Amino acid sequence: MQPPNLCxxxxxHVHGxxxxxxxxxxxxxxxxxxxHLLVSTVLGKHIPAEPAAVRSAADHLTDLVALELHGEPCVVFGFAETATGLGHCVAARLDAAVYLQSTRRTGATVYGEFTEGHSHATSHLLQPSSPDLLSAADVLVLVDDEISTxxxxxxxxxxxxxxAPHRRYVVxxxxxxxxxxxxxxNTRAAADSGLDIVFVALAHGTVDLPDGLPExxxxLPATPFNPxxxxRGTVEVLSAPWPSDVPDGGRHGVLAADQSRLRxxxxxVAAELAPHLDGRPVIVIGHEExxxxPLCVAESLAADGHRVRFxxxxxxxxLVRDEDGYPLRRGFEFLSPEPDPEAPRRYLYNAQWAGEEARIVLIVDSPADTDRLRAPxxxxxxLAAAGHDVLVAIVPASDQSELAAARAEAAQQ
Structure with missing residues (x-):
């Protein structure tokens, strides 16, 4: 595989x-x-992707996981921030007992945490509605976009x-x-720890890196952020409906029974947005984790005939470089909507539709609906300065204690 000339x-060099x-x-x-950064073409993070392509890649990965499960029930765990959607797709297809993701957002009860050495934000917090969700099955499936080491x-x-000890782990x-x-x-380390771990992936390869690459x-010169x-584009903000007893994602855990209600x-939400669209292609943009x-919203809009990327x-x-073959052609740097003293800036890449002006549909949950989201x-x-017309949907975030209470009540019925 030939990487872009710059790399x-x-x-x-990437071989695989x-x-x-x-x-x-x-x-x-x-x-x-x-x-170095391996930009996924099917994850829906740095590159706008067709919703069907995102779902299809996740489904193919899930089928590999299923071969290792042999019909056993499982809990699925997704890594913040990049793999939260991928992990959720895997859990939905497996009909997993529970889907749980790590989070970097504070403000809820934390039942555990771990760190990630190379990441830009190293802390992973665990905030299920109750700690027993992790123990809902004997097999734990961990989902990440990339395994590098x-x-x-x-x-x-x-x-x-x-x-929460598990009998087997599938990465x-x-x-x-x-x-x-x-x-x-890795195999020796797992054995030394007494852990049964198997790795599966859609593609395999290696990355050769020269000495002194970070320096x-x-x-290197870069294309400036914020074109x-x-x-100047327009901004329209809508308050989207969301049931308080349906989790908006995996931060506090998603039960198998929640999956269809979430979709x-x-x-x-897509039905609320549709009357405000005007025939231009649509790029649905979610907020970090x-x-x-947002993927499900994008899928619904696509099913209704809209041209959609996610x-x-x-x-x-x-590093942004506006040159042929390089995947990050333009970028935006902006205030973190949620105050974060350790990392006050956030980023968005590409957000373009080749050859056409696209309408931006931004979906954020209520904690990100702050003055910083709207500030200079x-x-x-x-986004408006770059000429984009932006339609914003604010979705009420799920509350950890409310979900816990609703689940406790349902369990007693």
């Missing part, structure tokens, strides 16, 4: 099977711990095993780029 010229070339595009970021997966499993990812030596090391990337158009509630709900904002700063330098401001 190849720096000595970064044919599937790997379809699923990722190499890019760069200014991070002293990890200067396996270290994060193993550290996470050790932390989760201390909270599922879109791509696995561990070296053979690293994979063997070389830091010195400005000759016409129905997302279809209602809020990936699955992606989300991110915490991760990356906030997301709405930088």
């Amino acid at each position: 190849r010229d720096l000595g970064m 099977d044919v599937a790997l070339g379809r699923l990722i595009a190499p890019a760069l970021r200014r991070n002293p711990r990890r200067a 396996g270290a994060t997966a193993l550290d996470s499993i050790r932390a989760l095993h201390a909270l 599922a990812s879109l791509v696995d780029v561990r070296s053979p030596a690293r994979a063997a090391e 070389r990337v830091a010195g 400005v158009a000759g016409r 129905d509630a997302a279809a209602e 809020l990936m699955y709900l 992606q989300t904002t991110t915490r991760s700063p990356a 330098g906030g997301l709405l401001d930088v």
